[in-house]
Structure formats: structure tokens, C-alpha cells
Amino acid sequence: MRKFTIILAALFASAVAQAQADYTKSLSGIQWVKIESKANVIVKTHNSNELLIKSGPSVETPERAKGLKLVGEGGTDNTDVGFSVIQDGSTLIVYNLRKTGDAEIYLPKNQNVSVKSTWNGDIEIDGFAGEIEADAQLNGSVKVTNVNGPVTANTLNGELAVTFGTVKQDSPISLYSTNGAVDVSLPSNTPANLSLSTLNGNVYTDFDIKAAEKNGMRTLLGRNIKSTINGGGVSFSMKSTNGNMYLRKK
Amino acid sequence: MENEHVLDLIPEYLDGSLDKETMKDIQRHLEKCPQCQQETKEMEALLKAFKSDVVPVPSERLRSRFEEALEAEKASMGKVVPLPLEKKNRNWASSVLKIAASIALLVASFQMGSVFQQKKINQELAQLKDENLDMKQTAMLSLMENQSASKRIQGVAYIDEFENPDESIIQALANRLLNDENDNVRLTAFEALSKYTSSETVKNVFIEALEKEKNPSIQVAIIQTLVQIQEKKAAEPMKKLLEKEDTQPFIKEQIKAVLPSLT
Incomplete structure (x- = not known):
């Protein structure tokens, strides 16, 4: 009887361990990983060519849900970590079915990543060299750090902050917010064609921005500032309708 | 022999x-x-x-008759003034003139040749430019279908390369504004189209977009442009936005401020 108990305990422990295991999936043949979540999402890089979803303590399933599957808008939990992962051609669609807690996702450095927060979730993306798309559709913020590639990001009410390493010159960068601040840091030697536009916000920068002169008057107060830095280069567009804009030298 | x-x-x-x-x-x-x-x-x-064959010779009478006829003809033609013979000392001038004339002719024909050549080059350039525009259009349209939002924005921004974009380009941009899933692409497409508000197509697209668009930044940009061109048809979708619960307060204020000027 005592042996039986031990075996039972061991089985239980292994089952729990199974449930707590991280989820991985190979990314061969995948061009884009599209993540959608209502809760906070943190996306980081790692050195293997696979998707890794951490199952932290914060994603514990309630006792009552034992034996039941988590379902949501994005589908059914087919990962055991609260996500639905579906491959569609060369795109991998990753839905976070949980509406609370932080999801931590790891991808290879050169992966093209698109992250969408459809409710209050904040998006954090760090260290990528591929293309980044981030869209906080409601109250979430977007924070992108240490990236090189083209960034296309948009927030409604949250803040949008991006810190660039060397900026790749081949494809446009576009950072928009409706009500949030847009805060961008660039290496001071970055060549770019800047376009800064705001309706009700103010623009602050330590870059030497020469606003186009109109009849000898500087149009700094204009809604749309177009300027080149370091001789001009990649198209770099920042816009906030109601928020302030900050463009910093790194 | x-x-x-x-x-x-x-x-x-x-x-x-x-x-x-x-x-x-x-x-x-x-x-x-x-x-x-x-x-x-x-x-x-x-x-x-x-x-032994005799060669017939015109008779004296024929000859005199001919002379008479010639005199009569001369008289009827009016007086012919003989050109004064050039004096010897002017000969050098005339030969210089001749040389000058031949040089002028040479230069003129050379110029003509180069003008024609230039014309041909211009034609070829124009053709090349056309081909270049065609290539740009193809590149632009294909970029706008790219999976990457950044590339689609790049495609939209290509509009600046065209002085007179044709209907297919306007249509492709309209398609981006109305249907692209990415807000940044839609906003860029709107900005590109807002330079062509004289086009009926563009006006209608803006009104359609105002009914569909959820992003307040794009909504407010469309409203401002439609008010600027005094498009009366914009009043209806604006009223609808006023009634909607999820319309942002600053949009409603904006509409309230501009609506009287349209109605």
C-alpha cells in the first residue's frame, strides 16, 4: 500500500511537471510569427530556431479546470501553456488565450514578429534584428528595445517607446499613437528622413532639426515637420494625434 | 589570216x-x-x-521668224536688267562669302543632324522614362501586397514618384486605406491620397473610409481633409460617428466644431 502511494505520488508529480513544461515548436519554413493577446506579452530572443512559450507560475490553471481545455476567441489550447498555435502557410499564429498574467515568448533574433494587444495588455519586444510590427489596439503600451530592423508600431491610448540600435536603411519606419506619447531613441549618427507630425501634442528633440522655412518663417509650430538628419536616409515617420513626441539621441 | x-x-x-x-x-x-x-x-x-544623204537645214525665213518671235516675247516679258558685273577688286570678298556660305551650310547641316539626333535621344529617353514608370508602378503595386507592413508603407510612399498617378494606382491606394489590417499602412495611404482630393474617386473613398475606420487618428485626419475641401456628403457619416458610443470624445468635439460649416 505504501509503495502504491509512492507510485501515485510520483505519477502526480510527473503530470504536474508535464503541465508546467514550456512549449516549443520548430520555426523552419516560418517567415512571420504573429502573436495576439489580451494580456501582457513579453517577446525576447534566444539562440535556437524555435518558438518557446514559457509557462511561468503566473499561468497556473485553477484547480477546478483540471481535465478541461482552455478555449477562447483564438481557438483551443493546443500547447498546454494557455496558447493556441496554428500554422498558416509560412505564418505561425500564436494566440494567448489567457486574459491575465504575463506571457513570455522566445524567438530567434532574425525572426519577423508581429504582436497585437487587443485589450489592456502591454507589449514588450527586445533584441530583434528582423522586422517588428506592434499594435496595441486599446489601452496597452508598446515598448520596443534594441532593434535594428523596420518597426511599424501603433498604439491607441498607451505609450509607444522604441530604442534603436543601428537602424537598417532598407524599409520605412512608422510609429504612430493616437492618445499616447511617442518616445524614440536613435544612435546620433543615424541617417534618416524624418517626418514628425502631431495635432495637439508637442515635439521635443535633441537632434538638429531644421524645419522647412516658409517665407523666412520657421514652421516649427506646424503640424508636420519634415527634416533630414545625417544627410538623409530611411523614411522615419512619427505621429501622435494627441500625445507629445520625444526624439532622443542615444 | x-x-x-x-x-x-x-x-x-x-x-x-x-x-x-x-x-x-x-x-x-x-x-x-x-x-x-x-x-x-x-x-x-x-x-x-x-x-549622199542631204541634211535638212532650216531656211533663212524660219530663222528670221524665230528671231522676231523671240523679240516679241522679250518685249512682252518686260525689261531684263543685267546684273552689274562684279569688279575685280571685289572678287576676294565674294570668295570669302562663298567660303563662309559653305561653312555655314556645313555647320547648319551638322546642327540639323545633331538636332535630329537629340530628338531621337529625347524620344528614347521619354520611352525609357515611360518604361521606368511602368516598372515603378509594378514595383509599387507588388510592394503594396507584401506581407510586411513596412514594405506596404514603402509601396504607398512610391506615389511621390508619379506626377500624374493613373486610376489603377489611386485604386490600389484606396484599397489600402479601406482594407489594410495595419493602422500605420492605412494612415500612410490616407496621407498619400489626401494630395489628390480633386479626384471624385478619392472623395468617395474618404467618405467610405470615414464610415468604416476605427482608428481615431485616421478618423480625425479624414474629417479635417473633408472639411477643408467642403465636401457636403461628409456630414452624414460624421453625424453617425457622433451617435456612436465608442467614438473617442475628441473626435466628437472635432465633429461638433466643424459640422455647422458643412450643413
């Missing part, structure tokens, strides 16, 4: 224009050959006939 026929040489023989040796040879041959004798006789007769 004695036994060969001399038919070819008969005219010269009769003419006496051959050397003595040949003349003798021919004589000897003729004594023996009746065929050649016959030929010689005929030729002789023919030549005699030529010589």
Missing part, C-alpha cells in the same frame, strides 16, 4: 583606218572569199548612201 573571214574589219577597211599590213591581208582574203566580197560591197553601198 588569209583563210579567215574579215567581216569584223570591213568597216575599218573601207574607212582606210587600218595599218598597211592588215589592209593587204584583207585584200588578199577578199580576192579569194566571195562571201566577204559580198559583205564589203553592201557595206560600201550603205556608206555611200549615208554620205
